[in-house]
Amino acid sequence: MDRLTSLVPGVFGRNIICLETVDSTNTLASDLGSGGAIHGTVVIADSQVKGRGRLGRSWISPPRRSIALSILLRPPLKPGDATLLTVLSAVACCRALRSSTTLQVSIKWPNDLVIDDRKIGGILTEVKTEGRKILFAVIGIGINVNSDSGDFPPDLRNIVTSLKAETGRECPRTLITAAILNEIEYWYDILISGGRNSLLREWRTLCSSLGREVIVTIDREIFAGIAEGIDDRGMLLLRISEGTIKTIHSGDVTMLRKSGRTQE
Ligand code: BTN
Numbered sequence: 001m002d003r004l005t006s007l008v009p010g011v012f013g014r015n016i017i018c019l020e021t022v023d024s025t026n027t028l029a030s031d032l033g034s035g036g037a038i039h040g041t042v043v044i045a046d047s048q049v050k051g052r053g054r055l056g057r058s059w060i061s062p063p064r065r066s067i068a069l070s071i072l073l074r075p076p077l078k079p080g081d082a083t084l085l086t087v088l089s090a091v092a093c094c095r096a097l098r099s100s101t102t103l104q105v106s107i108k109w110p111n112d113l114v115i116d117d118r119k120i121g122g123i124l125t126e127v128k129t130e131g132r133k134i135l136f137a138v139i140g141i142g143i144n145v146n147s148d149s150g151d152f153p154p155d156l157r158n159i160v161t162s163l164k165a166e167t168g169r170e171c172p173r174t175l176i177t178a179a180i181l182n183e184i185e186y187w188y189d190i191l192i193s194g195g196r197n198s199l200l201r202e203w204r205t206l207c208s209s210l211g212r213e214v215i216v217t218i219d220r221e222i223f224a225g226i227a228e229g230i231d232d233r234g235m236l237l238l239r240i241s242e243g244t245i246k247t248i249h250s251g252d253v254t255m256l257r258k259s260g261r262t263q264e
Contacts, residue, residue, distance in 0.1 A: 004044075007178035010185045011040040012071060019043070021063075023050040026124055026140035029070035033128065033136035039074040042181065051142065054111065054124055055252065059142050062151040065162075067121075067143040067177055071184065074136050076192060079129045082137060083234035083249075086111050086125045087203050088191050089139045092183035093121060094206045097143070100176045103166050106208035109227065109236045109253055113143070114208065117255055118161040120144050141180065146170050196232060204229065209255060214238070218251040227253070 005013050015038055022028050022045040029043045045068050051059035061068040075085065090107045097105040097113065097120070108114045113121035121143035128135045144162035152160055163171040191199050204210065209227045216223045216238055225240040236248040 004174050004178055007175070008181045010182065012042055012181040012185050014038070015041045017041065017043045019045045021045060021047050021049060024048055024052050024140075025068050025070035026052060026126060026138050029072045029138045029140070030126060030128070030136075033072045033138060037072055039072065039136075041072040042069060043072075044069040044177065052124060052140070053122060053142075059122065059124075060152060061142060062147050064173075065144075065146040065148075065151065067141065067145055067173055067180070069177065069180075070138050070140040071181075072136055072138055073188070075134055075188075077134055078132060079127065079134055081233055082125065082127045082134060083110070084191060084196065084199070085127075085137050085139055086123055087230070087234040088187040088199055089123045089125065089141060089184060091199060091202050091206060092187045093123065093141060093143070093180055095202075096176065096179035096183045097121070097163070100179050101163055101167055101171060103163065107203065107206050108209050108255070109207065109230065110234070110250070115161055115166055117208070118159060120161055120163065120166070139184070143176070143180075145173050145176065200230065200232060200234075203234075209253060213256040215254040215256065216248055216251045217254070218248065223248075224256075 005016055025043040025045050032041055047063035048061040048068050051061045053059040093113055094105050094107050103115055105113055105115055111123040112119050124140040127137045146164040147162040149157045212227055214227045223240055225238040228237045228239045230236055238246045238248055240246050
C-alpha cells in the first residue's frame with residue numbers, strides 16, 4: 001500500500017483505501033462519496049464478494065489474482081457527458097496495460113478491454129446526480145491479471161482471458177494498478193481542461209470494434225450493422241443500412257467474426 005502510494009504521485013495517490021475483502025469496491029466508493037469523501041479517493045480490494053458488472057451482471061474477482069478498484073470523482077461535467085468518464089477510463093486502462101505488458105490490448109465499445117476479442121477487463125461507471133449536476137461519479141475497474149481459466153465459470157472460459165494467460169507469467173498487480181491510476185489522472189486532466197477531442201481521437205486509435213460488423217443488443221431489441229465510430233459524447237454510431245446511422249447509448253456489442261462465429 002505504501003509502495004502503491006509512492007508510485008502514484010498525483011491526486012489519485014492522496015487517499016487510497018486498500019481492503020482484503022469487500023462486497024463491491026464500487027458500492028463502498030459510492031457510500032464514501034455520499035459521505036463527502038474527497039475527489040480522487042481510491043478503493044482497492046484483494047477480492048470482492050459481490051462484484052458488479054454492467055447491465056446487472058456479476059463480476060468475478062478471485063482473491064489476489066485480479067485488480068478490483070474504484071475511483072471517486074467529482075467532475076465538473078454535465079450528466080449527459082458522463083459516458084466520457086467511461087471513454088477516458090478505457091483509454092487509460094488500455095494504455096496502462098499496453099505499456100506494462102506490451103500486449104495488444106484494445107477497447108471494445110463501450111467499456112471492455114480485450115485481447116484478440118477476449119475480455120481481459122471491464123469498467124463500470126456509476127453517477128450520482130442532483131438536477132443537472134453530477135454530485136459524484138464512481139469508476140470501477142476490474143482486470144483479470146493472474147486469473148486462471150478455472151477461476152471463471154465454464155461458459156465464460158472461451159471469451160475471457162488474463163494477463164498471465166497471455167504473457168505466460170505472473171504479472172505485477174501493484175505496478176499495473178499504479179500505471180492505471182496515473183494514466184487516468186493524465187486523461188482526466190485532458191478531458192476537464194477542454195481536451196475532449198484528443199481523448200476521443202485516442203479512443204478511436206485504441207478501439208478494435210470500429211469498421212467491423214457487430215450485433216448490438218438493447219434489452220430485447222437486436223440491431224446488426226457496422227460500428228462506424230463514436231460521437232462527441234462517447235455514444236456508438238452504428239450503420240444499420242446504407243445511409244442510416246443509429247446512435248447507441250447503451251447495449252451489448254457482439255463482434256461478428258470473419259469465420260462467422262460470434263464473440264461477445
Ligand atoms: C463489466 O465489464 O461489466 C464491468 C465490470 C466492472 C468490474 C469492476 S471490479 C471493481 C469495481 N467494483 C465492482 O463491483 N465492479 C467494478
